[in-house]
Amino acid sequence: MPESKPAKRLARSQASAQAEAEAFTSTGQKDTLARAASVAELAKMAKALRRHIITMTAKAGSGHPGGSLSSAEIVTALFFKVMRHDPANPTWAERDRFILSKGHAAPLLYAALAEAGYFPVGELSTLRQFGSRLQGHTDRTATPGVEMSAGALGQGLSFSIGIALAGRLDSKDYRVYVLLGDGECDEGQVWEAAMAAAHFKVDNLVAIVDRNRQQLDGWTHDVMNIEPFPEKWRAFGWHVIEVDGHNFTEILDAFERAKHIKGQPTIIIAHTVKGKGVSFMENNPDFHGKAPTPEEAARALKELE
Amino acid sequence: MPMEMSTREAYGNTLVELGKENRNIVVLDADLSRSTMTRFFAQEFPERFFDCGIAEQNMMGIAAGLAASGKIVFASTFAVFASGRCFDQLRMSIAQPHLNVKIVATHGGVTVGEDGFSHHAIEDLSLMCSLPGFTVIVPADAIETSQAVRAAATNLGPFYIRLSRPKTPVVYSDQYRFVIGKAVTLKPGGDASIIATGIMVSIALDAAKRLEEEGISCRVISIPTIKPIDEEAILNAARETGAIVTCEEHLEHGGLGSAVSRVVAKNEPVPISLLALKDMYTSSGKPSELLECHGLTQAGIERAVRAVLKRKRAET
Numbered sequence: 001m002p003e004s005k006p007a008k009r010l011a012r013s014q015a016s017a018q019a020e021a022e023a024f025t026s027t028g029q030k031d032t033l034a035r036a037a038s039v040a041e042l043a044k045m046a047k048a049l050r051r052h053i054i055t056m057t058a059k060a061g062s063g064h065p066g067g068s069l070s071s072a073e074i075v076t077a078l079f080f081k082v083m084r085h086d087p088a089n090p091t092w093a094e095r096d097r098f099i100l101s102k103g104h105a106a107p108l109l110y111a112a113l114a115e116a117g118y119f120p121v122g123e124l125s126t127l128r129q130f131g132s133r134l135q136g137h138t139d140r141t142a143t144p145g146v147e148m149s150a151g152a153l154g155q156g157l158s159f160s161i162g163i164a165l166a167g168r169l170d171s172k173d174y175r176v177y178v179l180l181g182d183g184e185c186d187e188g189q190v191w192e193a194a195m196a197a198a199h200f201k202v203d204n205l206v207a208i209v210d211r212n213r214q215q216l217d218g219w220t221h222d223v224m225n226i227e228p229f230p231e232k233w234r235a236f237g238w239h240v241i242e243v244d245g246h247n248f249t250e251i252l253d254a255f256e257r258a259k260h261i262k263g264q265p266t267i268i269i270a271h272t273v274k275g276k277g278v279s280f281m282e283n284n285p286d287f288h289g290k291a292p293t294p295e296e297a298a299r300a301l302k303e304l305e
Numbered sequence: 306m307p308m309e310m311s312t313r314e315a316y317g318n319t320l321v322e323l324g325k326e327n328r329n330i331v332v333l334d335a336d337l338s339r340s341t342m343t344r345f346f347a348q349e350f351p352e353r354f355f356d357c358g359i360a361e362q363n364m365m366g367i368a369a370g371l372a373a374s375g376k377i378v379f380a381s382t383f384a385v386f387a388s389g390r391c392f393d394q395l396r397m398s399i400a401q402p403h404l405n406v407k408i409v410a411t412h413g414g415v416t417v418g419e420d421g422f423s424h425h426a427i428e429d430l431s432l433m434c435s436l437p438g439f440t441v442i443v444p445a446d447a448i449e450t451s452q453a454v455r456a457a458a459t460n461l462g463p464f465y466i467r468l469s470r471p472k473t474p475v476v477y478s479d480q481y482r483f484v485i486g487k488a489v490t491l492k493p494g495g496d497a498s499i500i501a502t503g504i505m506v507s508i509a510l511d512a513a514k515r516l517e518e519e520g521i522s523c524r525v526i527s528i529p530t531i532k533p534i535d536e537e538a539i540l541n542a543a544r545e546t547g548a549i550v551t552c553e554e555h556l557e558h559g560g561l562g563s564a565v566s567r568v569v570a571k572n573e574p575v576p577i578s579l580l581a582l583k584d585m586y587t588s589s590g591k592p593s594e595l596l597e598c599h600g601l602t603q604a605g606i607e608r609a610v611r612a613v614l615k616r617k618r619a620e621t
Contacts, residue, residue, distance in 0.1 A: 001306045093375075140402040147373070158363045159398055162370020162378075165355065169331070169376070189394070192363035200355065248556075 106244020154187025317342025431559020
């Protein structure tokens, strides 16, 4: 892997990040990694990530706030409670892996990585800028903690199966978590992978679908109906758990239950609201791939206080 | 080594050797292991072989995930599927992150024969050479195949190795040493250069021998590594012989001829003739009939050399 590109990005982005650091406030990095984080603390972190998503995309002037906001609890639960990982050592061989298959939710992942300590929170203000480590869609070669280059949908589940199989071959006990969008499940490759994961019995793999019921062109049932959704996954050989994707108790319980499912992969269908947390973004497909204006961002941040 | 051997058989045998030497080697196939010869590895190391079924996109994604976790991954299917069926997966999951995936694609070109155009990979080199960071290799025979596969296993990054279905003549001796990115001058000559790749190399040698009888001295250069290409060998050929014919079992667009033309045009313009498939699809037939139909024969090379020499003389 060429080392020069990420290194150059780092140097450039750190300089600009420092100048703009005061625009962003950290919620205190190390403490939030404590595995004993309470639901109240997790909720506070999810809100912090939402604030970052709004601020980042508004500053960038583009990006995908809707699907980032809907997955905030899922990603918060993974990074600040469920997963075994070390921000100081992003390539630690024993780490649990998080694969963001819906690569357009990059602002959410960057916010979580920054709050966890993978890079300075101030760097979030460089999202989508030339020379930034925080690319418009996730880039494995650019950002510490990003496992996969994504953005062309449908590829993360296959990639995750490969990591899960490698773990099995090497007798490692890490677990693989992959987040997909519901619109993403229009892609045929998702179902090729669904079949393969069950066939290979990768029980160290947990997929989560952010079932926010919207995609760029509108409601999923209007654009391309994916129902009966849980039945499809069951028919493909998966253990299916459905949760309220904004309820930490249900999310954490689902991740815990998944650890005890043997001989088959588990999928958590997380029922969510697109744009969750910002009234005028909720269930509004306009904000799938559009950044808030400065005025909208100010209103959103007020709601997220 | 027998006089003839298919490159895919050499691949299958080499994979088994590599599997014994390195526990990190993992092999994937998409329901073609009996044809790609990854079957040999599967029988020897069932726990390190994954048949992904007829789902090439998923196979490439799994390959990427395994490679991202430290495995040396060989993924095989027919060339037409390996390059075309899953191009975005190659781009997103393997090429951009520069992962250690070795795509060894068999059944390249028209010598697949009777199966017809759906199975004739004639665009694969163009597609694979377009992906930044990929090393693209077309071995000339079984011996070179074995060494290229070994080189891929020991060099980090994505590789595409294109092999053939039929048995083909063995060009090299056991003393031959393949080096990534290096051309091989198989015959010296001063009037023109024939630059060939894959199965066309042995045909080019036959053509050069025949032309020698006419008093035309041809340099024969084999270029196994289409990318990164050996610019020095090409430029020496241009300077020292002043005329070039390229030969490949691929479309004229985007393969060996295109790559050689680019090097020559940028640095040392000389008359050049591209022997390749023209802008069209192919049909069923015996491999020999198809090669004949598209001019990829000894006689075709001889004609191309005479024509390019005429242009060379006209320019001097």
